[in-house]
Amino acid sequence: MASRLRGRPAHAPGQTYCSYSKNGRKLVTVGSNSLLRTFPHNSDDEPPVIDVRTDTHLAVAASNDFFLVGAEDGTVTKYSLLTNSMEEILVRCSLPIRDIALSPDNQWAAVASDEIEVKVVNTRDMEQVFYLREHPRSAKHVSFDFNNSTIAVSCVDGIVYIYSISSEQPQLLKRMDGLIKMLENDADASSRVIWHPDGRAFAAATATKDIQVVARADWKLQKTFKGGHRGDITAAAWSPNGALLATAGADKSLVLWETRTQKVVKSIEDIQDVILCLQWHPTDNVLSYTNTNGELFMRTGAVPGEHAKLLSIALQPAPFNGDPLSDISGNAIGPRSNHAKPGANGWDPASENDYVDGLLDDAIWQDGADFIEDDDGAGYAEAPNRNGKRVANGIAGPIAKRPAPYSTWQPKIHDSFQPGSTPWKGNRRYLCLNLTGFVWTVDQETHNTVTVEFYDRQEHRDYHFTDPYLYDKACLNEKGALFSCPPSAQHPAILYYRPHETWTARTEWRVNLPTSEKITSISLSDSCIVATTTAGYVRIYSLYGLPLKIYRQKSTPAVTCASWRDYVITVGNGPVGGDGTTRLLYTIENVKRDETYQSEDILALPDGVELKSVFFSDKGDPCIYDSEGVLLVLQHWRKAGEAKWVPLLDTRTLDRLAGGKKEESYWPVAVANNKFHCIILKGGEEYPYFPRPLLSDFDFRIPVSGSDEDNAELTHQKMLEEQFVRKTLEHSLAQDLVDNTHATHAQKSEVPVLEREVDKVLLQLLATECREGEERGMKALEIATLMRDQTGKMLEAAGKVAQRFQRDILAEKIASLAERRLVGIVDDDEV
Structure with missing residues (x-):
């Protein structure tokens, strides 16, 4: 049946969520206003409205008879679906509710809020409640498995905590680190665990914008649904029989996947706003969702054509690596234990417990291996209870304890990337974007076509060429263009350099790498070419193809590299941090002098922050840009052990973003002329695309302090303080350049100019302090001692400034300071 889109303005613009009743007869929506709506299935009538006292509802979960609503004021309220009226306030929290999950038997509700603990309360008796407290930060999502024995908690620290609730006291079974992304409580992106209906596995959205399946038996990673989204995944849901998966992304995309093959069945393009909640109808070919604009959409015939039959077959297996069930027909698992067709009217997942328990027994006890890992070091962990009966504060039942097997743990490493390149969008992508120009490629199926364009067309002429090697990386500067391609059945990995002009016949060249090596990143400077490879090698060539040196990085796998003149910076994965993610290490060397300035130093990135780009400024100082939008420069990098990363600009503090007026991010291009050059990305875009975007630039502004718009005088003082710190940094970078290189006359003359600029700012700060009164004299004198002239x-x-404000004592001390400095006896205790 053809898709028929039915969009309804369910609530005021803002975050909106929905939930089907278990029998599919009603769909409940909640949003940012004080209304709750219950939409009857297959009805165009105006839905019943429940007017409530609370605003900003952030979670909803429905059964056949009632539904629960979580609000920003911290209350979880129970409403009747039969009478559309409030029954009771089930639980209260001191902070906003973020998620609610109903157990399959509808007797228990797990409540996640901005509090640290998760409350699990009986839906019929609010006095029966127990707590999940092993996670150190607040939970963003909670979800029950299909047999009432396990709850998955997705924490804002980027870790999934799996709790067993099959005994009187809940027990932590597993910490899954590296699976989900660290998210703020109110982020649109989702880290929710979605249990597969066959009970053997669950899935969650990863930081790489994919859906990863995890086996419940041993917590090992299984199949992955890849490449469907360019933005973070905001919602995901299995179809009732597990044959299909629906996912939505922050890039305003909606994708339907076939579970068995992990292939895209349909990609829906007409999405106008970010989807926050996806709900499959239990029986019909209907997919409903709500978005960030207060709207509800019901897509009838969501699964197209021949794939629609996937909704009517029996329960399908979760996609496992090497699982024979994934290679046979849709009837692989057979009918459910109650012989009901999946998603039949009135079907309640609680009736499937016996069936799912049988599956779990096979998975848990086969070959004598227990799937539970003992994370607390006690050596034992509980097995799921078979009867599923609860008592006052938990579920009573026999506890089987067995030694837990050792598990294989792997750290999360940083993937390699090429600065300035973008992923494919359609059939084209950028290979390089910088201040010289840009390189882009078009997929022509049998080959690619590469185009090189320059900003200064008087200096260089644009060109393009046919690319049979399928180059995937490129660099561009004033002297030439560098390309590399991955190995294939026809050729190994190749480096290709093409100069713009030479005084002889053009000497472009190619070099083949050993068969087993792949190129992970490349860089091009005025004097050398650098390539890092999967073998851990750093390969350095001259501009004419002469290999200068080759060595193996200490920190591997390699992440990226950059170069400027004879200087090369390489970045690689280093030791594992406390969060299970490797720390990035960088090395800086001079190729011509064979000198190493910084060796395997730590790249300064906070937890959860990723490296987005690394490059040299136009003055030759290493710079990095991170996923938080912070630009940093490396100070004192020519002195071993003294290098430190100093923030030049935090784009989150730009005036254009004040008050949430704009939603945008920035693609780093270069640091030149004391400005940050970038491409502005609107909305949820992460990469620049075609047509070619314009370059923008922003002045540096070191985040010395927050702004105070209500006090103009204080704002002016803070501005001067920022200028002092920034000018001091610029002077330090210029002084290091002059002290350690054969500096030009212009570079040498810049140092005293910057020194005077620092003193001028200090003079203005001194005037500000004098204006405040005599009690600020100590700080004013301190400012005077910092002057470099x-x-x-x-x-x-x-001294004249102090006299103008009639600060006589201060003027005398400044005069004394000047006298002592002239004879060279000033000390640090002058203040």
Whole structure:
């Protein structure tokens, strides 16, 4: 049946969520206003409205008879679906509710809020409640498995905590680190665990915008649903029989996948706003969802054509690696224990417990291996209870304890990337974007076509060529263009350099790498070419193809590299941190002098923050840009052990973003002329695309302090303080350049100019302090001592400023300071 889109303005614009009743007869929606709506299935009538006292509802979960609503004020309220009226406030929290999950038997509700603990309360008796407390930070999502024995908690720290609730006291079974992304409580992106209906596995959205399946028996990673989204995944749901998976992304996409093959069945393009909640109808070919604009959509015939029959077959297996069930027909698992067709009217997942328990027994006890891992070091863990009966504060039943087997743990490493390149969108992508120009490629199926364009067309002429090697990385500068391609059945990995002009016949060249090596990143400077490979090698060539050196990185796998003149910076994966993620290490060396300035130093990135780009400024200082939108420069990098990363700009503090007026991010391009050059990305976009975007630039602004718009005078003082720190940094970078290189006359003359600029800012700060009164004299004198001018002129000017404001004592001390400095006896205790 053809898709028929039915969009309804369910609530005021804002975050909106929905939930089907278990029999599919009603769909409940909640949103940012004080209304709750219950939409009858297959009805165009105006839905019943429940007017409530609370606003901003952030979670909903429905059974056949009632539904629960979580609000920003911390209350979870129970409403009747039969009378559309409030029954009771089930539980209260001190902070906003973020998620509610109903157990399959509808007797228990797990409540996640901005509090640290998760409350699990009986839906018929609110006095029966127990707590999940092993996670150190608040939970964003909670979800029950299909046999009432396990709850998965997705924490904002990026870890999934699996709790067993089959005994009187809940027990932590497993910490799954590296599966989900660290998210803020109110983020649109989702880290929810979705249990597969066959009971053997669950899935969750990863930081790489994929859906990863995890086996319940041993917690090992299984199949992955890849490449469907360019933005973070915001919602996901299995079909009632597990044959299909629906996912939605922050890039305003909606994708339907076939579970068995992990292939896209349909990609829906007409999405106008970010989807926050996806709900399959239990019996019909209907997929409903709500978005960030207060709207509800019901897609009838959501699964197209020949794939629609997948909704009517029997329960399907979760997609496992090497599982024979994944290679046979849709009837692989056979009918459910109650012989009901999946999703039949009135079907309640609680009736499937016996069936799912049988599956779990096979998975848990086969070959004598227990799937439970003892994370607390006690050596034992409980097995799921078979009877599923609860008592006052938990579920009573026999506890089988067995030694837990050792598990294989792997750290989460940083993937390699090429600075300035973008992923494919359609049949084209950018291979390089910088201030010289840009390189882009088009997939022509049998080959690619590469185009090189320049901003200065008077200096260089654009060109394009046919690319049979399928180059996937490129660099561009004023001297030439560098390309590399991955190995294939026809050729190994190749480096290809094409100069723009030479005084002889053009000497473009190619070099083949050993068969087993792949190129992970490349860089091009005025004097050398660098390539990092999967073998851990750093290969350095001259511009004419002469291999200069090859060595193996200490920190592997390699992540990226950059170069400027004779300087090369390489970044690789280092030791594992406390969160299970490797720390990035960088090395800086001079190729011509064979000198190493920084060796395997730690790249300064906070937990959960990723490296987005690394490059050299136009003055030759290493810079990085991270996923939080912070630009940093490396100070004192030519002195071993003294290098430190200093923030030049935090794009989150830009005036254009004040008050949430704009939703945008920034693609780093270069640091030049004391500005950050970038491409502005609107909305949820993560990469620049075609047509070619315009370059923008922002002045540096070191995040010294927050702004205070209500106090103009204080704002001016903070601005001067920021200028002082920034000018001091610029002077330090310029001084290091002059002290450690054969600097030009212009570079040498820049140092005293910057020194005077620092003193001028200090003079303005001194005037600000004098204006405040005599009680600020100590700070004013301290400012005077920071002046760098050795001639005494700036201190003389400082004394005149003090006299103008009638600060006589301060003026005397500044005069004394000037005298002592002239004879070279000033000390640090002058203040």
